Amino acid sequence: MIIPHPLLGPRDASEFVYLGDASLIDRPAPEAGIDAFHDYVYQRDNPAGAHRELWFHEHGDRSWLVVTRNTLTHEILAVELAKDVARRRGRGR
Amino acid sequence: MTKRLPGGLIDRSKPLTFSFNGRTMQGFAGDTLASALLANGQRLVARSFKYHRPRGIFSAGSEEPNALMTIGSGAFQEPNVRATVAELYEGLEAKSQNHRGPLSFDLMAVTDLLSPFLSAGFYYKTFMWPASFWEKFYEPVIRESAGLGELATTPDPSTYDKGFLHADVLVIGAGPAGLSAALAAGRAGARVILCDEDFIAGGRLNGEAHEVDGMPGAEWAEATIRELSELPNVRVLTRTTVFGVFDHGIFGALTRNTDHLAPGADGPRQTLWRITAKRAVLAAGATERPIAFAGNDRPGVMLAGSVRTYANRFAAAPGARIAVFTNNDDGWRTARDLTAKGVEVTALIDSRAVGERKAPGGIPLLTGTVVTGTSGRLGLASVTLSSGERIAADCLAVSGGWNPNVALTCHQRGRPRWDDMLAAFLPGADLPLGMAVAGAANGALTFGAALSSGRAAGEAAAADLGFSPVDAPMPKTDDEPYAVSPLWHVEGKGKAFVDLQNDVAVKDVKLAHREGYRSVEHLKRYTTLGMATDQGKTANVLGLAILAECAGKTIPETGTTIFRPPYTPVPIGALAGASRGQAFRPVRKTPSHRWAEAHGASFVEVGPWLRAEWFALPDETHWRQSVDREVVGVRNSVGICDVTTLGKIDIQGRDAGIFLDRVYANIFSTFPVGKVRYGLMLREDGFAFDDSTTARLGEMHYVMTASTANAVAVFRHLEFCRQCLWPDLDVHLISTTDAWAQFAVAGPNARKLLEKIVDPEVDISNDAFPFMACAEITVCGGVDARLFRISFSGELAFEVAVPSRYGNSLFGTLIEAGREFGAVPYGTEALGVMRVEKGHAVGAEINGQTTARDLGLGRMVSAKKDCIGKALADRDHLMEPGRPQLVGFKPVDRAASLVAGAHFLKEGAEPTMANDEGWMTSVCHSPTLGHAIGLGFIAGGLKRLGETVRAVDLVGGSDVAVEIVSPHFVDPEGVRLRG
Incomplete structure (x- = not known):
C-alpha cells in the first residue's frame, strides 16, 4: 500500500507501524470513570x-x-496529521 | 534426433547437449527442455503424484501439470522445474521425479492398483485411528510417499536480487494484445514496462502459422519488440512473470536472469521486482483446457494448441501419427498446421456436428463423436471412439476450449464472470485498481480482436494519464472464427483425469459431491483439485463444470474459482533476496564491541543488538565460572558493563515535566535538576509497560531511559501521547540511543575508579554527588559526558555516557584505570544475576500481564494525578488480594537448582490447574549467596514469607521444595548503593 503522507507525499506502507482505530485519540477525561476508559x-x-x-x-x-x-x-x-485531528476534536494541553 | 520438422524458432547453428536420466540428448538454442525431449522422442517423462502413473509432456507453457523435473545436481539441484518453460542450455542435467527404480518401471506404481482405496478424502478417512499411529507410522509413511522432487540439502549457492520499478503503464504479457498495448502506450509517450514470462516475446504469435502485416507472426513480434526497445520510455522484461497484484497498483514480478545458463553463472540468478504502476493492461492470454476421458493421462495425450506450438515454434513433432480431439474450431488449426508441416494426422475428431465443413488436407474427419479410451504401454498407441472405432495415434491433441487467464484479475478479490458463448470465465467487473484486460485474457480469442483490443487498452491507459495516442495503421491479420460447444468429460471405463498434477479424476469429483462437498472451495480442499505447483491452470474450470453437472446446476450457480498470488511458483530464495545469513537483518553493535571482541567476550543477540554476555578468561571452561567471577568482581571491587542498548529519549520543552507526570505512574515535575528518578510506565489498560529512570538535566530538559527490549515501543507510545492526546503541550522528543555510549561502573571501588577519569573540577564525592544524582561533566581531559549515579547491581554505581565515537576508547580506558582495583568487564549474564539478587523486575516479570501492585510497585502509582493507565489499573479484579505477587524463592535443599517457568504448588497438592498458585519467572545461581535463587509470582505474595511450597516443572520433570523469601536477596536496605 502507498500512504500519501500530508507532509512527505506518497510513502510505502512498510515505513509505517499500524496502531488501529483513530478513536484512540478520544481519550476520556481523567475523571470519566472506569466504564468510559473500558470502552475507550x-x-x-x-x-x-x-x-x-x-x-x-x-x-x-x-x-x-x-x-x-x-x-x-x-x-x-x-x-x-493526527495532531490536526486531535486539535479539531478539542484536544489541546 | 528423429522428430525435427522444418522451420521453427530454434537456432540450428547452436546445437546443445543435455541429459535426461543420464541419457545424453541433443537440442538447439531456442528449445525448452520439453521441446528438446519431444524432439528426441522422449514421451514418458514423469510419474504422477498419487498413483505413480506414467506421464508425458502435456502443455507448452507454465500451466504444465506433468513434466516436472529436477534440474542440476549438488547444491544447484532444483526440483519441480516445469520442463515446458525451462530453457535448454549446454550441459543441462534433468532427472524425472517421483519414482522408485527406473522411470519406466516405478515400484510405487503399485499404488495405481490400490487406487480403489485411494479415493477423494482418503487421508481424512483412513489415518484417523489409532491416534498413537500418527507420529510413528502414518506420518513417516505419508511424508515418504508425498511430494514430488527433492530439494538440495546444502545452502543455495545462487544469489538473488530485489528491485523497484515504476511505470505509467505496466503491460503484462507480450502476445499480440500486449505488444499492441505497449506500442500504443509507448508511442504516446507513457513510461511503459512490458513483461512476459517467456524468453522471447510474442506469445501465441510464436506458436501459430498466422501472418501479421504480411509477415509471419513471430517476425512481426520481433519487429515490434525492436521498435519498443528503441523507445526510451519503454522497458521490455522477458523471462519475467508478473505473479501477483497487490494494493494500490503494486505488482510482484520475478525475472529469471540466469536460469537459462549453466549453474554458477555470474550475477543474481533471479530478481524479484516490486513494480508500482499507475495503470496496467493485463494481456496474459488464455490457457487451453483438456477434456476428461478414460486414459486421458497417457503419455502422448497433449493439449492441441501446445502440439501446434511444438510443431510451429520448436520444429518438434510430439508424435509421428497424431490424432486431434476437439470441441471447438481451434483444434482444427492444429490439424491444419501439422499437415502443413508434413506430420501425419490420423483423424480429426470433433464432438460437434459441423455440417459441410471439410477437414484440411484430406484428414479423416469424424464429427459428433468422442474419444472414450486410450491404450498403449507407457505411451499412447491408439484411441477408442464412442463408435467403437480404434484409431492408431502416438499423440492425441486435445482441445476442450480456451480459458482466459483471469488469475491476476482476482488477486484483489475480483470475481470472474461466466460467459456462455466462450464457455469460459472472463474477468469480472471488480478489477484491481487501474487494471484493464485485453486480448485473449478478456475473451478476444482471435488475432485481429487481440491486436485491436490491446491497442485500445494501451491507448486508453495512456490517454487516462494525459498522453495523446499516436495515429498509426492497424496491423492487418486474418481473423479466424472461434466457436466452442462445451464438452467437459466423456463417460467410460477407467480413470478420466481432471487434475493431472494431483491425480484427481472425474469419479473423485463425483464422490466428493455425493459426500456433500457442494462448494467448489470444499471440493478443492477435499480432493486437492487445483493445488500444487500448477494451481489447477488446466483443471479448475473442468472440475467446476463436472461439479455443476453433478448438482444439476449451471456453472455460475455452482461457483467460481478465484486465484491468489503467486501466478506461478516463486522461489523462497527470491523472496529473501540478499536478506540471508549475516544480511538477514542489520546487526547493532555496542560502542565497546571491538574491545569486547578482543577480550574474550562471547555475544548474545538482544533484539537487534549483539551484547557481550560474559568475558571468558583463558583458563575458564564453563560459562558459570566466568559469570560467577564477574559478579564477585563487581560485588568485591568494581566492574564495567556496556549498557548503551537501553533506550535513551531526550525530552525537552516547557511542558516536559507535565508530560512525564502523565506518562509515568509517579510524579516527575517536582523533582529537582541534577537528579534521577526511577519511574514506572503503565499501559492504558492498567498493566505495567516499562520501568526506567529519567534524569533531569535542566529546567526543561530530561533524559529518559527505556529497557532495551521496549526502547522502540516506548518511544512510539510517547509520540502517540504527545501528538494524539496532548498536541498543544510544549514538549519534544528525540531518540538518542545511538548517540551516547553508556557504561555502568559498579562496585565498592566505582568512585575511586571514576575519580581517575573525570576531569579535576568534577566532584563525585558522596556529598557532592549522592545516590540518584546526575550531571553533565567532562572526562579524560575535556570529553563531554553525562554522569548518573544509578545502580542496577545494587552496588555503589555510576553510569557514564560519552558521545558514541568515544565509547570503545572509554571502555578500554576504564578497564586500564581500574587495573589497580582488579576491575572486571562484565556482560549481560552477570548483569542478570545481580538484578535477580536485587529483585529488580525485567521483561520476564513486566510481561504485560502484571500490574504495579503485582510487582510490589503499587506505591509508585501516584494518587495525586492522572496518568496513562491510572483509571483501568483500579479495576476490581486487578485489585484482588489473591493475585500472584512478586517474591523471591530459595531452594530448601541449597544444592538444588531452579527452573524458570516452574509452577508453584502447595506441599502434597496434585499438579492441576486448580491447584496452581503461580510461576517462577527468573532464576540464577547466586555466587553471592552460594546457591540458586529465583523470582516469581505467587498468590498471597509477601504475606507468605517463610512458607515452603513446591516449584514443579512437568515439562523438564523437576519438583523442588522452595522457601518464599523477600525478592531482595542482597543488601535489602540498600546500604551499599548509597555508600
Whole structure:
C-alpha cells in the first residue's frame, strides 16, 4: 500500500507501524470513570468500508497519521496529521 | 534426433547437449527442455503424484501439470522445474521425479492398483485411528510417499536480487494484445514496462502459422519488440512473470536472469521486482483446457494448441501419427498446421456436428463423436471412439476450449464472470485498481480482436494519464472464427483425469459431491483439485463444470474459482533476496564491541543488538565460572558493563515535566535538576509497560531511559501521547540511543575508579554527588559526558555516557584505570544475576500481564494525578488480594537448582490447574549467596514469607521444595548503593 503522507507525499506502507482505530485519540477525561476508559481501551467498531485508523511513520518523520482506509478495497480515502485531528476534536494541553 | 520438422524458432547453428536420466540428448538454442525431449522422442517423462502413473509432456507453457523435473545436481539441484518453460542450455542435467527404480518401471506404481482405496478424502478417512499411529507410522509413511522432487540439502549457492520499478503503464504479457498495448502506450509517450514470462516475446504469435502485416507472426513480434526497445520510455522484461497484484497498483514480478545458463553463472540468478504502476493492461492470454476421458493421462495425450506450438515454434513433432480431439474450431488449426508441416494426422475428431465443413488436407474427419479410451504401454498407441472405432495415434491433441487467464484479475478479490458463448470465465467487473484486460485474457480469442483490443487498452491507459495516442495503421491479420460447444468429460471405463498434477479424476469429483462437498472451495480442499505447483491452470474450470453437472446446476450457480498470488511458483530464495545469513537483518553493535571482541567476550543477540554476555578468561571452561567471577568482581571491587542498548529519549520543552507526570505512574515535575528518578510506565489498560529512570538535566530538559527490549515501543507510545492526546503541550522528543555510549561502573571501588577519569573540577564525592544524582561533566581531559549515579547491581554505581565515537576508547580506558582495583568487564549474564539478587523486575516479570501492585510497585502509582493507565489499573479484579505477587524463592535443599517457568504448588497438592498458585519467572545461581535463587509470582505474595511450597516443572520433570523469601536477596536496605 502507498500512504500519501500530508507532509512527505506518497510513502510505502512498510515505513509505517499500524496502531488501529483513530478513536484512540478520544481519550476520556481523567475523571470519566472506569466504564468510559473500558470502552475507550476495548470497544472498537470493525467496519466493512471506510475506517479511520492511526499509522505511525516510524521509518520516517515520526508523525502519527489518521488514515481513512476502505477495509474492503484498501483504498486510502484521506490522510491527516493526527495532531490536526486531535486539535479539531478539542484536544489541546 | 528423429522428430525435427522444418522451420521453427530454434537456432540450428547452436546445437546443445543435455541429459535426461543420464541419457545424453541433443537440442538447439531456442528449445525448452520439453521441446528438446519431444524432439528426441522422449514421451514418458514423469510419474504422477498419487498413483505413480506414467506421464508425458502435456502443455507448452507454465500451466504444465506433468513434466516436472529436477534440474542440476549438488547444491544447484532444483526440483519441480516445469520442463515446458525451462530453457535448454549446454550441459543441462534433468532427472524425472517421483519414482522408485527406473522411470519406466516405478515400484510405487503399485499404488495405481490400490487406487480403489485411494479415493477423494482418503487421508481424512483412513489415518484417523489409532491416534498413537500418527507420529510413528502414518506420518513417516505419508511424508515418504508425498511430494514430488527433492530439494538440495546444502545452502543455495545462487544469489538473488530485489528491485523497484515504476511505470505509467505496466503491460503484462507480450502476445499480440500486449505488444499492441505497449506500442500504443509507448508511442504516446507513457513510461511503459512490458513483461512476459517467456524468453522471447510474442506469445501465441510464436506458436501459430498466422501472418501479421504480411509477415509471419513471430517476425512481426520481433519487429515490434525492436521498435519498443528503441523507445526510451519503454522497458521490455522477458523471462519475467508478473505473479501477483497487490494494493494500490503494486505488482510482484520475478525475472529469471540466469536460469537459462549453466549453474554458477555470474550475477543474481533471479530478481524479484516490486513494480508500482499507475495503470496496467493485463494481456496474459488464455490457457487451453483438456477434456476428461478414460486414459486421458497417457503419455502422448497433449493439449492441441501446445502440439501446434511444438510443431510451429520448436520444429518438434510430439508424435509421428497424431490424432486431434476437439470441441471447438481451434483444434482444427492444429490439424491444419501439422499437415502443413508434413506430420501425419490420423483423424480429426470433433464432438460437434459441423455440417459441410471439410477437414484440411484430406484428414479423416469424424464429427459428433468422442474419444472414450486410450491404450498403449507407457505411451499412447491408439484411441477408442464412442463408435467403437480404434484409431492408431502416438499423440492425441486435445482441445476442450480456451480459458482466459483471469488469475491476476482476482488477486484483489475480483470475481470472474461466466460467459456462455466462450464457455469460459472472463474477468469480472471488480478489477484491481487501474487494471484493464485485453486480448485473449478478456475473451478476444482471435488475432485481429487481440491486436485491436490491446491497442485500445494501451491507448486508453495512456490517454487516462494525459498522453495523446499516436495515429498509426492497424496491423492487418486474418481473423479466424472461434466457436466452442462445451464438452467437459466423456463417460467410460477407467480413470478420466481432471487434475493431472494431483491425480484427481472425474469419479473423485463425483464422490466428493455425493459426500456433500457442494462448494467448489470444499471440493478443492477435499480432493486437492487445483493445488500444487500448477494451481489447477488446466483443471479448475473442468472440475467446476463436472461439479455443476453433478448438482444439476449451471456453472455460475455452482461457483467460481478465484486465484491468489503467486501466478506461478516463486522461489523462497527470491523472496529473501540478499536478506540471508549475516544480511538477514542489520546487526547493532555496542560502542565497546571491538574491545569486547578482543577480550574474550562471547555475544548474545538482544533484539537487534549483539551484547557481550560474559568475558571468558583463558583458563575458564564453563560459562558459570566466568559469570560467577564477574559478579564477585563487581560485588568485591568494581566492574564495567556496556549498557548503551537501553533506550535513551531526550525530552525537552516547557511542558516536559507535565508530560512525564502523565506518562509515568509517579510524579516527575517536582523533582529537582541534577537528579534521577526511577519511574514506572503503565499501559492504558492498567498493566505495567516499562520501568526506567529519567534524569533531569535542566529546567526543561530530561533524559529518559527505556529497557532495551521496549526502547522502540516506548518511544512510539510517547509520540502517540504527545501528538494524539496532548498536541498543544510544549514538549519534544528525540531518540538518542545511538548517540551516547553508556557504561555502568559498579562496585565498592566505582568512585575511586571514576575519580581517575573525570576531569579535576568534577566532584563525585558522596556529598557532592549522592545516590540518584546526575550531571553533565567532562572526562579524560575535556570529553563531554553525562554522569548518573544509578545502580542496577545494587552496588555503589555510576553510569557514564560519552558521545558514541568515544565509547570503545572509554571502555578500554576504564578497564586500564581500574587495573589497580582488579576491575572486571562484565556482560549481560552477570548483569542478570545481580538484578535477580536485587529483585529488580525485567521483561520476564513486566510481561504485560502484571500490574504495579503485582510487582510490589503499587506505591509508585501516584494518587495525586492522572496518568496513562491510572483509571483501568483500579479495576476490581486487578485489585484482588489473591493475585500472584512478586517474591523471591530459595531452594530448601541449597544444592538444588531452579527452573524458570516452574509452577508453584502447595506441599502434597496434585499438579492441576486448580491447584496452581503461580510461576517462577527468573532464576540464577547466586555466587553471592552460594546457591540458586529465583523470582516469581505467587498468590498471597509477601504475606507468605517463610512458607515452603513446591516449584514443579512437568515439562523438564523437576519438583523442588522452595522457601518464599523477600525478592531482595542482597543488601535489602540498600546500604551499599548509597555508600
